[in-house]
Amino acid sequence: MARAVALWAGITFILVAAGVVVGADIGVNWGVQSSHPLHPSIVVNLLKDNGMKKVKLFDSDPWSVGYLAGTGIEVMLGIPNDQLGTFAKDDGAANDWVKENVTIHLHDGGVNIKYVAVGNEPFLSSYKGAFTNQVFPALQNIQKALDNAGVGNKIKATIPLNSDVYESGSDKPSEGAFRGDIKELMTQIVHFFKENNCPFVVNIYPFISLYQNPDFPKEFAFFDGGHPITDKDIQYSNVFDANFDTLVHALKKAGVPNMKIIVGEVGWPTDGNVYATKDNAKKFYDGLFKKLASDKGTPLRPGKMEVYVFALFDEDMKSILPGFFERHWGIFTFDGKPKFPMDFSGNQKDKLLVAAKGVRYLEKQWCVFDPTAGKQYLLPAQLDWACGHADCSSMTNGSSCGNLDATVKNSFFITLI
Numbered sequence: 001m002a003r004a005v006a007l008w009a010g011i012t013f014i015l016v017a018a019g020v021v022v023g024a025d026i027g028v029n030w031g032v033q034s035s036h037p038l039h040p041s042i043v044v045n046l047l048k049d050n051g052m053k054k055v056k057l058f059d060s061d062p063w064s065v066g067y068l069a070g071t072g073i074e075v076m077l078g079i080p081n082d083q084l085g086t087f088a089k090d091d092g093a094a095n096d097w098v099k100e101n102v103t104i105h106l107h108d109g110g111v112n113i114k115y116v117a118v119g120n121e122p123f124l125s126s127y128k129g130a131f132t133n134q135v136f137p138a139l140q141n142i143q144k145a146l147d148n149a150g151v152g153n154k155i156k157a158t159i160p161l162n163s164d165v166y167e168s169g170s171d172k173p174s175e176g177a178f179r180g181d182i183k184e185l186m187t188q189i190v191h192f193f194k195e196n197n198c199p200f201v202v203n204i205y206p207f208i209s210l211y212q213n214p215d216f217p218k219e220f221a222f223f224d225g226g227h228p229i230t231d232k233d234i235q236y237s238n239v240f241d242a243n244f245d246t247l248v249h250a251l252k253k254a255g256v257p258n259m260k261i262i263v264g265e266v267g268w269p270t271d272g273n274v275y276a277t278k279d280n281a282k283k284f285y286d287g288l289f290k291k292l293a294s295d296k297g298t299p300l301r302p303g304k305m306e307v308y309v310f311a312l313f314d315e316d317m318k319s320i321l322p323g324f325f326e327r328h329w330g331i332f333t334f335d336g337k338p339k340f341p342m343d344f345s346g347n348q349k350d351k352l353l354v355a356a357k358g359v360r361y362l363e364k365q366w367c368v369f370d371p372t373a374g375k376q377y378l379l380p381a382q383l384d385w386a387c388g389h390a391d392c393s394s395m396t397n398g399s400s401c402g403n404l405d406a407t408v409k410n411s412f413f414i415t416l417i
C-alpha cells in the first residue's frame with residue numbers, strides 16, 4: 001500500500017514541489033567525500049526542490065558555497081580538523097579565512113551564513129588527542145575574526161561534537177558529565193559558547209549504539225517505545241532522548257544549564273551492516289520526523305528541536321574504519337536518487353523526495369568473471385587491490401550483496417576495477 005501511494009506521489013510530485021513543506025528546523029549535511037560528487041548547482045536545486053532550508057557543510061569551498069547565494073538557505077560552513085592547527089596559532093590566518101570564505105558571500109543576494117563549524121568531532125577518542133590543544137584557540141580566533149569583520153553578532157562559531165564528549169556512569173542521563181580526559185577543556189569551551197551566544201552542536205547516533213553493543217535493545221534505537229529506562233521519575237523510551245538529556249545534565253554540571261543545543265548529525269545508514277537497511281532507516285526517520293513535528297522535544301528540553309539529518313548523499317570515499325556502513329548514510333544515493341519514501345514534515349505522508357535533476361552519467365562498463373581462465377589464484381589479491389580503490393562495502397557480510405556466491409561476487413568485484 002505504502003508503495004502504491006509512493007509511486008503515485010512520485011508522478012505528481014513535481015507539480016506540487018513548490019508546496020513541499022519541510023519542518024522548519026530540519027537541515028541536512030552535505031558532504032563531498034565522493035568519487036563522483038554532484039555538481040553544486042544540481043545539489044542546490046535538489047535542496048530547493050525538496051524545500052530543505054538549512055544545510056551543514058564540512059568545508060567552505062567558495063565555488064560550491066557560491067551556488068547557495070540568493071536561495072535563502074541557511075548555511076553552516078565547516079573548517080576541517082587538519083586546518084585547526086593553523087587557526088589556533090595564527091589569528092591573521094583566521095581573519096583571512098573569514099574574509100575569503102565568509103564576508104565575500106555576505107552581499108545583497110548573497111549566502112545566508114549562520115554558523116561556522118570549527119573542526120568536526122575533534123575530540124573523538126580515535127584521534128588520540130591529536131586536535132585537543134588546537135580546538136579551543138582555533139574557535140576563539142575564528143569567533144574573534146567574525147567579530148573583527150563586524151558579523152560576529154549574526155554568525156557564530158561552534159564545534160560539532162560527537163556525543164562521546166560526555167558520558168554517564170550508568171545508562172542514566174542524570175549521571176551525565178563531560179568525559180574525564182577533556183572535562184576542564186569542555187567546561188572552558190561551553191563557557192566561551194555562553195559568552196558569545198554560540199550553540200552547542202552534538203551528533204547523536206542511535207544506530208552506532210546498536211552497532212557497537214550486541215546487548216543493546218533494538219527497539220530503544222527507534223521511536224516506537226519498548227525497553228524504556230527510568231531515571232529518577234522520568235521515563236526514556238528511546239536512546240536519542242536519553243542521549244540528548246545526558247548532554248543537558250553535563251551542561252548543567254558545567255555551569256551552563258540553558259545552553260542552546262543543535263543536533264548537528266542524526267541519521268541511519270542503509271547498507272554495510274545487518275542493521276543498516278532501508279527498512280530500518282525509514283522506520284528511524286519516520287519516528288524522528290514525527291517526534292520533531294510534535295515539538296515535544298526531550299523530557300528535559302521540551303519544545304522545538306533543531307536537527308540536521310546525516311546525510312544528504314552516500315559518499316563512497318569515506319573511511320570504512322568506523323564500519324562498512326560509513327559510505328551509506330545518504331537519504332539519497334550518490335547520484336541523488338531518493339532511497340525510500342519519507343516525510344520531513346512529520347505528518348507521515350510518506351513520498352519519495354524529488355531526485356536530482358540533470359545528472360550526467362559515464363557510459364556503463366563492466367567485466368565478467370571467467371571461471372575457466374588460468375591463474376585463478378591471483379584473484380583474491382587483485383580483488384583486494386580493486387576494493388582498495390573502489391567501494392566494495394555492499395559486499396561485506398550482512399550487507400545487501402553479502403550473500404553472493406564466489407562467481408557472482410567475483411564478477412561484481414571485477415566490475416569495480
Ligand SMILES: *[C@@H]1O[C@H](CO)[C@@H](O)[C@H](O)[C@H]1NC(C)=O
Binds near residue numbers: 059062101
Ligand atoms: C577558504 O576555504 C577553502 C575551503 O575550505 C580553503 O581551501 C581556503 O584555504 C580558505 N581560505 C583561507 C584564506 O583560509
Ligand SMILES: *[C@@H]1O[C@H](CO)[C@@H](O)[C@H](O)[C@H]1NC(C)=O
Binds near residue numbers: 274397398
Ligand atoms: C556473518 O555475520 C553473522 C552475524 O551477522 C555471523 O553469524 C557470521 O558468522 C558472519 N559470517 C562470516 C563469514 O563472517
